Amino acid sequence: MKDSPFNRERRERVLCIMAALILTAALFCSCGAEGGKSCDVWFFNVGKADAILLDLAGKYVMIDCGEKDTGKELVKALKEKGINRLEYLIITHFDKDHVGGAARVLEELTVGCVLQNAREKDSDEYDDYVDAVKKSGVATVTVRERYDFETGGASFSVIPGAGGYDKDKSNNYSLVTAANIGGVSFLFTGDIRTERIDELLADGAVHADILKVPYHGKEEERLAELLAAVSPEVAVITSSDKEPESESSMEALKAAGVTTYLTREGTVRISVKDGAYSVGR
Numbered sequence: 124m125k126d127s128p129f130n131r132e133r134r135e136r137v138l139c140i141m142a143a144l145i146l147t148a149a150l151f152c153s154c155g156a157e158g159g160k161s162c163d164v165w166f167f168n169v170g171k172a173d174a175i176l177l178d179l180a181g182k183y184v185m186i187d188c189g190e191k192d193t194g195k196e197l198v199k200a201l202k203e204k205g206i207n208r209l210e211y212l213i214i215t216h217f218d219k220d221h222v223g224g225a226a227r228v229l230e231e232l233t234v235g236c237v238l239q240n241a242r243e244k245d246s247d248e249y250d251d252y253v254d255a256v257k258k259s260g261v262a263t264v265t266v267r268e269r270y271d272f273e274t275g276g277a278s279f280s281v282i283p284g285a286g287g288y289d290k291d292k293s294n295n296y297s298l299v300t301a302a303n304i305g306g307v308s309f310l311f312t313g314d315i316r317t318e319r320i321d322e323l324l325a326d327g328a329v330h331a332d333i334l335k336v337p338y339h340g341k342e343e344e345r346l347a348e349l350l351a352a353v354s355p356e357v358a359v360i361t362s363s364d365k366e367p368e369s370e371s372s373m374e375a376l377k378a379a380g381v382t383t384y385l386t387r388e389g390t391v392r393i394s395v396k397d398g399a400y401s402v403g404r
Contacts (some may be wrong), residue, residue, distance in 0.1 A: 136148060161180075165384050167387075169193040170189070172220035174224065178204070182274045184212075184213070188227070208234070213239075216297045222244075222248050240262070240265070240266060241266070250286045265354065266281050270390030294314035301329045312336055317343065320348070323349070324345070333393060334381070347375045357400075360372070360386065
């Protein structure tokens with residue numbers, strides 16, 4: 124495996140914190156504020172993979188970048204929206220369907236700060252990502268404890284796993300991101316599995332209006348408990364026709380009264396303004 128960027132963590136964490144402070148001081152509008160700009164959260168249709176863009180009144184945050192073979196398409200979609208810079212790029216974990224397109228994003232866009240989890244992975248996609256981080260010189264923070272930041276009038280808490288998992292280690296190490304955008308709460312759960320869900324439940328979990336369902340909506344024995352704790356109104360599942368969500372997950376969501384959208388049916392767009400949200404395609 125090639126050298127990783129983790130040994131630069133201390134210096135780059137300082138840079139990242141400084142950048143966050145500067146951005147916070149420069150805020151001039153708030154998502155959902157009275158008469159303010161609307162904010163959009165895009166869950167892209169990139170197969171069974173996560174690629175989520177948060178447009179925060181002109182400031183941009185990306186959570187995961189899909190697979191390698193959709194990286195070019197993803198960058199094209201961002202540039203068509205006039206996006207050439209991301210304030211933050213959050214890589215929840217290093218499975219190929221989350222980090223695969225990150226190298227292309229880092230090569231073609233300016234990124235202010237990358238937040239990544241603490242568990243490396245032996246894969247070509249990870250190596251490509253490491254190379255792109257080095258070449259771009261982007262500030263990189265390995266999130267080992269809760270990391271809070273603000274940008275574009277929205278607030279974020281990035282929550283790492285405690286570790287020590289017996290199964291599904293890569294998935295359970297996923298960074299979980301809680302966001303408040305104009306008074307609407309979101310919970311992005313990566314691919315967390317049973318042990319990590321239990322961890323969140325033990326902490327009282329996090330309420331959210333909008334839930335990105337973990338692990339692409341595949342069968343998960345703790346999903347019903349997670350839904351009860353989070354109590355979302357809307358859920359989004361990133362699945363594909365080839366690898367669809369499970370019937371048991373859809374049944375659990377229906378039983379909980381959650382309106383569910385599937386990216387395999389098209390990119391999902393959630394718009395927030397004046398403390399309310401709407402869902403479209």
